[in-house]
Amino acid sequence: MSQDASTDGDLRNTGMSLKHDREWDYELDRIVEAVEERDATRVGLQFPEGLKRRGPAVADDLRELCDDDVTFLLSGQPCYGACDLDTYLMRRTDVFVHFGHSPMKESEKIIYVPLFSNVDPFPIMEDAVEELPEDDVGLVTTAQHMNRFDEMVEWLEEREYDVHTRRGDDRLTHEGQVLGCNYASADIDADQVLYVGGGKFHPLGLAMEHPDKKVLIADPVNNVVTVADTEKFLKQRYGAVHRAMDAEKWGVIFCTKIGQGRMEIAEEIIEDNDDAYLITMDEVTPDRLRNFDMDAFVNTGCPRITTDDGPQFHKPMLTPGEYRIAVGDKPLDSLSFDTFHGTW
Amino acid sequence: MSQDASTDGDLRNTGMSLKHDREWDYELDRIVEAVEERDATRVGLQFPEGLKRRGPAVADDLRELCDDDVTFLLSGQPCYGACDLDTYLMRRTDVFVHFGHSPMKESEKIIYVPLFSNVDPFPIMEDAVEELPEDDVGLVTTAQHMNRFDEMVEWLEEREYDVHTRRGDDRLTHEGQVLGCNYASADIDADQVLYVGGGKFHPLGLAMEHPDKKVLIADPVNNVVTVADTEKFLKQRYGAVHRAMDAEKWGVIFCTKIGQGRMEIAEEIIEDNDDAYLITMDEVTPDRLRNFDMDAFVNTGCPRITTDDGPQFHKPMLTPGEYRIAVGDKPLDSLSFDTFHGTW
CATH class of the missing domain: 3.40.50.11840 (Diphthamide synthesis DPH1/DPH2 domain 1)
Structure with a gap:
């Protein structure tokens, strides 16, 4: 299996490196x-x-x-x-x-x-099946590749797989679709899940949300097959939680973007903690948070800002679940990926 | 007269360098x-x-x-x-x-x-009057120092000055007040204007808006008296206009901030120019504009982003008036400071 060591664990370098000229249908x-x-x-x-x-x-x-x-x-x-x-x-x-x-x-x-990729997923899926030894396989992809999803299912079935798919919840439009913040489509009865799509952004979230499953990435854009490896990611999360344990002042971020607001979670934290302050903003950036004299932040907005961009912030930034660990409400081994459900 | 060469012409280093501990009344x-x-x-x-x-x-x-x-x-x-x-x-x-x-x-x-400064303006005004030879003097300041404005007028009158003040227009709350985008309070019948306040941000705008007047800065925060010198600033503006003259594709920015919208000006440009595209945003930043493949930008939002932050953008950014010069609708010598009037 080829391993792309240079980008491993660094999500910023993946996903959008478009190696093919693409033609889009703007309808x-x-x-x-x-x-x-x-x-x-x-x-x-x-x-x-x-x-x-x-x-x-x-x-x-x-x-x-x-x-x-x-x-x-x-x-x-x-x-x-x-x-x-x-x-x-x-x-x-x-x-x-x-x-x-x-x-x-x-x-x-x-x-x-929707703007569908014109990349052919089957050559790289040919490589991927060599790494899928079991009969049952889950299949997920992103909005970009949804136009070939049924073909992918058929293609796997032709190779004798029992293909498991589902539409996660109402945050998702399609069967088999995953978002950066929602992997409910992978709640299927199989120990191995094939993710077909560009980059590691989605499959790393998927692997964190489903630590019991093997997540195989068939990336037709970068032409590479890898297993999603969450180790670096988890170390970084545990590190952030530990650093935040000493925090005296907490900034609790409520994101004002239409599909990223979780006010109840934010208010619950504020109510329980006299040293927590509710801060509202749309873009959650290091510059904006540096304005506030806080020891740590809890981000109730997009979980991927917390987990993927976390190290760029001057103070530890946690998901709501990680916050509960840091303040002692929950045990360290309850650490899990933060997902979004529903719409708005 | 002391000249603070290190910050001269670089507005980013001025204005907010708070050299005194301040106590604010948050009401x-x-x-x-x-x-x-x-x-x-x-x-x-x-x-x-x-x-x-x-x-x-x-x-x-x-x-x-x-x-x-x-x-x-x-x-x-x-x-x-x-x-x-x-x-x-x-x-x-x-x-x-x-x-x-x-x-x-x-x-x-x-x-x-309002949060009023507790800095005493009179020691530095004592130095400033040595540089104000004429009998008539205009007086302006910022919201921060408005609480001492009447005292400043009296103080100058005690020194035999004929002090000219006015409330510019309805964008301004107070007589004698200036904003970064509005210097109508300096439309007075005097060839010299005394600006009392921290930094060079306001007086440089004032000097550009009123090139016929001598603008003296009495800065009680940095404890310095200087004459506002717009030369570097103007060179930079002429440079931007010249670079934009070759532009084929124009991005016309409409700012969505409540007090910074000038849609008619933006639409007028779009209607006249088939190679102009209307782009809406709240924060106007280099990163956001880099997303668009344009040769030059016209900013109908805050003029100070155009004039003060202009060099930070990857392509020339002009005020609406400068745009008219660049496309040949107006002569080069019509270049003037872009001001905002009215509220919203």
């Missing part, structure tokens, strides 16, 4: 139809970070297809998922298009345009 | 009264960047004075002025307190708590 016809139906004069376009630079060309194409009185507005806000809609722009436009993620919650206002 | 009684009057259970507290770390202690004091069922939420969003209210927090709290700036627009919902 312009569907957008133009909505513009006409609603007599729209303002159309908002939101792209995830890695695709923002495609925005102007998409706006150009839409301008050609729409009347001159239609203004296109590109969201310049950071966007890391369907949980992260630009609500300002959404509320001020007649048609709001969110590209690159599958719907977290259906809305008449929002047009979700 | 807790006024806040507690509003909490009781409105039976508030959620209270939002917003501090400017330089004072954010005081937030937790203020929250502690308020907790002691209020019932247990009141939750205090600290805004973790960046805040650079009264134009920059945390509207998310404001809309979701019963009482919303904005510290450190004077009201840009009165609202029943918002309690504005």
